[in-house]
Amino acid sequence: MQVSRSGYYSWRHSGGSERHKENESLLPVILEAHRYSKGTYGTRRMSGEIRAYGYTCGRYRARTLMDMAGVAARQKKKFKVTTDSKHKLPVASNLLKRQFTSYEANRIWVGDITYIWTSEGWLYLAVVLDLFSRQIVGWAMSNRINKKLVIDALLMGIWRRNPEPGLIFHTDRGSQYCRNDFQKVLKRNKMVSSMSRKGDCWDSAVAESFFASLKTEKAA
Numbered sequence: 001m002q003v004s005r006s007g008y009y010s011w012r013h014s015g016g017s018e019r020h021k022e023n024e025s026l027l028p029v030i031l032e033a034h035r036y037s038k039g040t041y042g043t044r045r046m047s048g049e050i051r052a053y054g055y056t057c058g059r060y061r062a063r064t065l066m067d068m069a070g071v072a073a074r075q076k077k078k079f080k081v082t083t084d085s086k087h088k089l090p091v092a093s094n095l096l097k098r099q100f101t102s103y104e105a106n107r108i109w110v111g112d113i114t115y116i117w118t119s120e121g122w123l124y125l126a127v128v129l130d131l132f133s134r135q136i137v138g139w140a141m142s143n144r145i146n147k148k149l150v151i152d153a154l155l156m157g158i159w160r161r162n163p164e165p166g167l168i169f170h171t172d173r174g175s176q177y178c179r180n181d182f183q184k185v186l187k188r189n190k191m192v193s194s195m196s197r198k199g200d201c202w203d204s205a206v207a208e209s210f211f212a213s214l215k216t217e218k219a220a
Contacts, residue, residue, distance in 0.1 A: 027069050034071040042073040089178035095194035096170045102131035106163040111171040126153040150176045165190035172196045
């Protein structure tokens, strides 16, 4: 069993008291709770775990036990903004109007961007989803959120599906989708741009639902 340096010195100065021996016997509980919670339990949740085993435990004691076990709660990650709609670029009309159903493959695609936290920092993911099958037909990942990210995702979808002219491509009003380079790719492939209304996340509900499922499975 691995015990932190502070825990070791605490034991030396305690003289092997009954309280300390009891604390040592609870270290496997702390380690298991830390593993089960994927490192999210702080002192409040840890004290609750110990009390569930029939021991008296407040947050101060939970902190002592966590120090002895060499574990700590992970810091909450900061929210990352993926939609930059504060720009003066041209914006397309909302052709979908929350009608998230397609009766034919490769007639309506939805594009969106999310972020995923990794051990090396934020990773951005752009996807292209076919409304007919709800399958991802194109995707791209990068540590930068820019027009290349969404263009690469779109080009993958085009390469894989080779859609016929007239496909509607629906996105939010993010600057990446509004930029001339991205719109040129749409026009070159005879696609029609559609964009959500300003500040209305429900206009991109299908993509948001996919991202929620993706992150839930990643955390499992």
